[in-house]
Amino acid sequence: MNAFSYKNKELHAEQIPVRVLVETHGTPLYIYSxxxxxxxxxxxxxxxxxxxxxxxxxxxxxxxxxxxxxxxxxxxxxxxxxxxxxxxxxxxxxxxxxxxxxxxxxxxxxxxxxxxxxxxxxxxxxxxxxxxxxxxxxxxxxxxxxxxxxxxxxxxxxxxxxxxxxxxxxxxxxxxxxxxxxxxxxxxxxxxxxxxxxxxxxxxxxxxxxxxxxxxxxxxxxxxxxxxxxxxxxxxxxxxxxxxxxxxxxxxxxxxxxxxxxxxxxxxxxxxxxxxxxLTGNGGILVTRIEYVKQNAFKKFIVADAAMNDLIRPSLYEAYHEVLPVQQSPEMVFGDLVGPICESGDFFAVDRELPDVCQGDLVAIMSAGAYGFVMASNYNSRPHAAEVMVNGTQSECVRKRQTREDLVKGETLPEWM
Ligand SMILES: Cc1ncc(COP(=O)(O)O)c(C=O)c1O
The missing domain is CATH 3.20.20.10 (Alanine racemase)
Structure with missing residues (x-):
């Protein structure tokens, strides 16, 4: 079975439209089958x-x-x-x-x-x-x-x-x-x-x-x-x-x-x-929403709300991950898919044909089920994404999205300061 496929032009995780999962759980979102x-x-x-x-x-x-x-x-x-x-x-x-x-x-x-x-x-x-x-x-x-x-x-x-x-x-x-x-x-x-x-x-x-x-x-x-x-x-x-x-x-x-x-x-x-x-690699995707599409002198940058802190494989190993639009469309554009982190190494795809998406659209970074969330960090004080598991028409949040309070949990300000 292909865990993630298009039905009526919408990307589904098993039987559930990815869009529906995002409506409930937000982005960036890991989805496992x-x-x-x-x-x-x-x-x-x-x-x-x-x-x-x-x-x-x-x-x-x-x-x-x-x-x-x-x-x-x-x-x-x-x-x-x-x-x-x-x-x-x-x-x-x-x-x-x-x-x-x-x-x-x-x-x-x-x-x-x-x-x-x-x-x-x-x-x-x-x-x-x-x-x-x-x-x-x-x-x-x-x-x-x-x-x-x-x-x-x-x-x-x-x-x-x-x-x-x-x-x-x-x-x-x-x-x-x-x-x-x-x-x-x-x-x-x-x-x-x-x-x-x-x-x-x-x-x-x-x-x-x-x-x-x-x-x-x-x-x-x-x-x-x-x-x-x-x-x-x-x-x-x-x-x-x-x-x-x-x-x-x-x-x-x-x-x-x-x-x-x-x-x-x-x-x-x-x-x-x-x-x-x-066992897990092709059983997971990372779904991200596009924040901006910007055209510089040399190329187009599609800026996602996920970043290298969510999925570091492209930055660390120059790993290739396929990028699919959640709403299927044949239009493609040449450019980079990048995250909001303050590093030039914060990218998911460089100099590639990518879905021609607009601000607010959703894309799925495929094959993210292995060495994805596990390598996540809080760099730039970005909370960890949520994780959802799908089985047929059922789904469950298997890890809550971190909150801003979670980010500072365990830290103390010394009384003598
Ligand atoms: C000792 C050992 N076993 C198993 C694995 C799993 O490798 P893979 O995820 O490629 O199957 C690793 C990966 O680093 C490993 O170091």
Missing amino acids: HTHLVDQYRALSEAMAAINPFIFYAVKANTNMAVIQAFAQQGAGADVVSGGELYRARRAGVDASKIVFAGVGKSVAEIEYALQEDILYFTVESEPELERISASAQRLGKIGRIAIRVNPDVDPKTHKYTSTGKKENKFGVDLERAVKAYEHAASLPGLEITGVHMHLGSPLMTTAPYVEALEKVRPLCDTLKTRYPSFKHIDIGGGLGINYRSNQNAPTPTEFAEAVVPPLKKLGLTVGIEPGRF
């Missing part, structure tokens, strides 16, 4: 059925609790990267036994929180982290289950900021050092070696990097299987791409499964995957 989330999850799980993987939803892609719950209700676990994400996942109903915890900088407090919750395992990114988990586990009388994240030095052919599995990246332990790291883990009290982890980057638009990385980690898996009876699991991370443009060809779940299932089967381990973007 529950049906899309569930469909994506099921498509991936069915494609991979031959190896029945654990699907850990990478919560970082979209941490709204309603989104996390949508996947939890399908049986998903969660991949978290902070104590805050762990808290959200638990609050949204994810069983601790289905939660894995990655990230290069886990604090003692975060590790101890995860141990108390008794999560499935830590994705360990360094030897010092092994020592920290061991010490915390001993202090609490717990066992820290671990999978070491190895860095297979494979080029995922994506933006340099979102490439994570190359040797110059901060993530994981070099493949060459992995055996030593496992030996170190085995020598520490309070740890149980359960598996190995890798994550190459995001978004991956072909399956080749996964296949190359699996080939590279295979000898390591063979060694670990013979050495450690508790070693039973491989987690291949997330990264599965989506189409941001109509001419893109991200691997379908079937193509992904065809590429990775055979090498995974050969490993004889249980398998985990951590999709984020694939």
Whole structure:
């Protein structure tokens, strides 16, 4: 199903006109399609059925609790990267036994929180982290289950900021050092070696990097299987791409499964995957109202009421997002779609054919369901947008728009000033 489509020339979120949602909730507004989330999850799980993987939803892609719950209700676990994400996942109903915890900088407090919750395992990114988990586990009388994240030095052919599995990246332990790291883990009290982890980057638009990385980690898996009876699991991370443009060809779940299932089967381990973007990216849009259309000497600027603080991907990664008018019209104009923030980097589209909209019109910035709201800030003291989830003809505000009072919450003026 296409979650967002035109009916009678009006953009709809499932069965509801986007205009109607805006009338109730205002702009900027994130809208998510529950049906899309569930469909994506099921498509991936069915494609991979031959190896029945654990699907850990990478919560970082979209941490709204309603989104996390949508996947939890399908049986998903969660991949978290902070104590805050762990808290959200638990609050949204994810069983601790289905939660894995990655990230290069886990604090003692975060590790101890995860141990108390008794999560499935830590994705360990360094030897010092092994020592920290061991010490915390001993202090609490717990066992820290671990999978070491190895860095297979494979080029995922994506933006340099979102490439994570190359040797110059901060993530994981070099493949060459992995055996030593496992030996170190085995020598520490309070740890149980359960598996190995890798994550190459995001978004991956072909399956080749996964296949190359699996080939590279295979000898390591063979060694670990013979050495450690508790070693039973491989987690291949997330990264599965989506189409941001109509001419893109991200691997379908079937193509992904065809590429990775055979090498995974050969490993004889249980398998985990951590999709984020694939599950949520095309399940969300950011709707914004046009405040001004201005013509400068060189070009036209369409000024929206959403900004880089709402969706930073274009500014941060020069990411492409399709822009559609909420009221369908064939007229196009060349220019930039920008926000009101005082930065030249505050843009959604630069030098593009855009809908020829006027002041007051609504446009939808597509494919905003992953790494959208989660990266929002209050820069320029702009309140966070509201988030709405739609399912067929039903909708619900799943996060209220921030108020001006919210902006100053927690701040104090010193009495001595
Ligand atoms: C360890 C890990 N797993 C999974 C993901 C999710 O990636 P994606 O949203 O591209 O599937 C990330 C993204 O940064 C990650 O770092």
